[in-house]
Amino acid sequence: MNEFLLIFRRAFSSPEEQPSPEMMQQSIKQWQDWFGSIAAQDKLVRPLQRWDLEGRVVKKDKDVINGPYAEIKESIGGLILIRAKDYDEAVEIAQGCPILALGGNVEVRMAVTPQV
């Protein structure tokens, strides 16, 4: 078994385009079902951490802008850590992620164990 990082991204061009609380409420069940499904297989290593919607971006000239929305096309919505045999299995799990239906994407990365 390997550990994989699943990062959900969505396009947030402005804070106003973020889902309303009503929409969030609607999709909560889908997310819960998805998390429950992964956890039921004993493959959830680290549950979802919630992040606020404010954000800061530090640019190469050390300038700081408020929120990733203006200049970054896509921003992190959240991330979890799962256990899977290989990329095939991790990807199959990622394909159930509700962010896809919202137009987002999931980045899948395998954890590397340092060589001794």
Added chain:
Amino acid sequence: MYCSWATCPDFISMNESDLLPHLFRTEYRKMVSVLSYLFGIEHIETAEDIVSDTFLSATESWSIKGIPENPAAWLYTVAKNKTRNYLRHHTVFEQKLVQQIQITTEKTAEINLDLSDQNIKDSQLAMIFTICNPAISGASQISLALNILCGFGVQEIADAFLSNKETIYKRLKRAKEKLKEDQIKIEQPQLSEINHRLETVLTTLYLLFSEGYYSVSHNTTLRKDLCAEAMRLNFLLLENPKTNTPAVNALFSLMCFHSSRFEARIDPEGAAILYEDQDEQLWNKELIEQGIHYLNQASTGKNLTKYHLEAAIAYWHTHKANTFEKWDNILQLYNQLLVLEYSPIIAMNRTFALTKVKGKPAAIQEAEKLNLANNHLYFSLLGDLYTGIDNQKALLHFNKALEMASTPLDKKVILKNIGKLQSLPPSL
């Protein structure tokens, strides 16, 4: 508010032969706790000896002189005298102890055995925290809790664990030695460490309750007693403002909901009756009301514990009708429970809830991913899911489950399901 459904028998109507065992059950633990609280863990056996000796005196005296007007007060007085005598005859012990007690409580000279209501409660609470200590194993914690906090004899504990007296005796002895070795103090827990230490205590109480509720023992009275004791100890925590936390309320609520079905889930022979087949008229409405009350009490603060989630699931199970709302809620609760803590049983229960919300095909997809091939319940679940979808597959799974099941009850349930399967029209 709380009253145990194993109601306390009335003193007055009792004759001598019932009275002593009853007093032993209710008073032994109080006196042992108070004495241990006073003496410290290293002298726990002395405390037990003094209390046992007190009961021996009661047996002798009461059979000649008859039962005193206030039997409990009689026991307390005798225990106090015996303690004083013991200390007089063990002056070295007394000197050490007096020193120690003076340091900790600022009491002087004569040691007074305080058997007031408040001190009994304080002592028992301190004792709960001493016994539910990760230094000793879960099984040892439960055995010791039953012995010292609940006044169960070695034989009764052996019966509850389907074990023998020697094993339990050794387990108790080893556990006490370990607590002494590690110099675990018998003291009121500090407010700053309450939440952390309560976790272990709640785990033990949860296990104690489960031992009674799910025990393989057919002794229904004993099983009920275990549950009642777990509830009594849990209630002790609720009575103290320091330990009256949301999690403690949630666990108590869970126990109320579960025990509300106690009468309905065991047939006169002591065999289990499945939820679906239970007569809901036998569910105890008073306990359900209390479960709701304590679940509301638990709904403060930020911490959502597994007891909250399990209590909420148990709440929904007090509605027998299979509404969408019921199963939709249960599914979400199981999802959250699994994210908090994985267990194969919860994973299977979640899949069952999924069937009720999203139908069998969706649930089969999820069930196939569970990877629990060493668990007969898993094959029962698959058999159940495939029934009416693919009866041949269902039969294969049921047969596999039958092969792996070890208890007669499990086999009986599986055979019943196979019977149901075979009575279905072949077109399905």
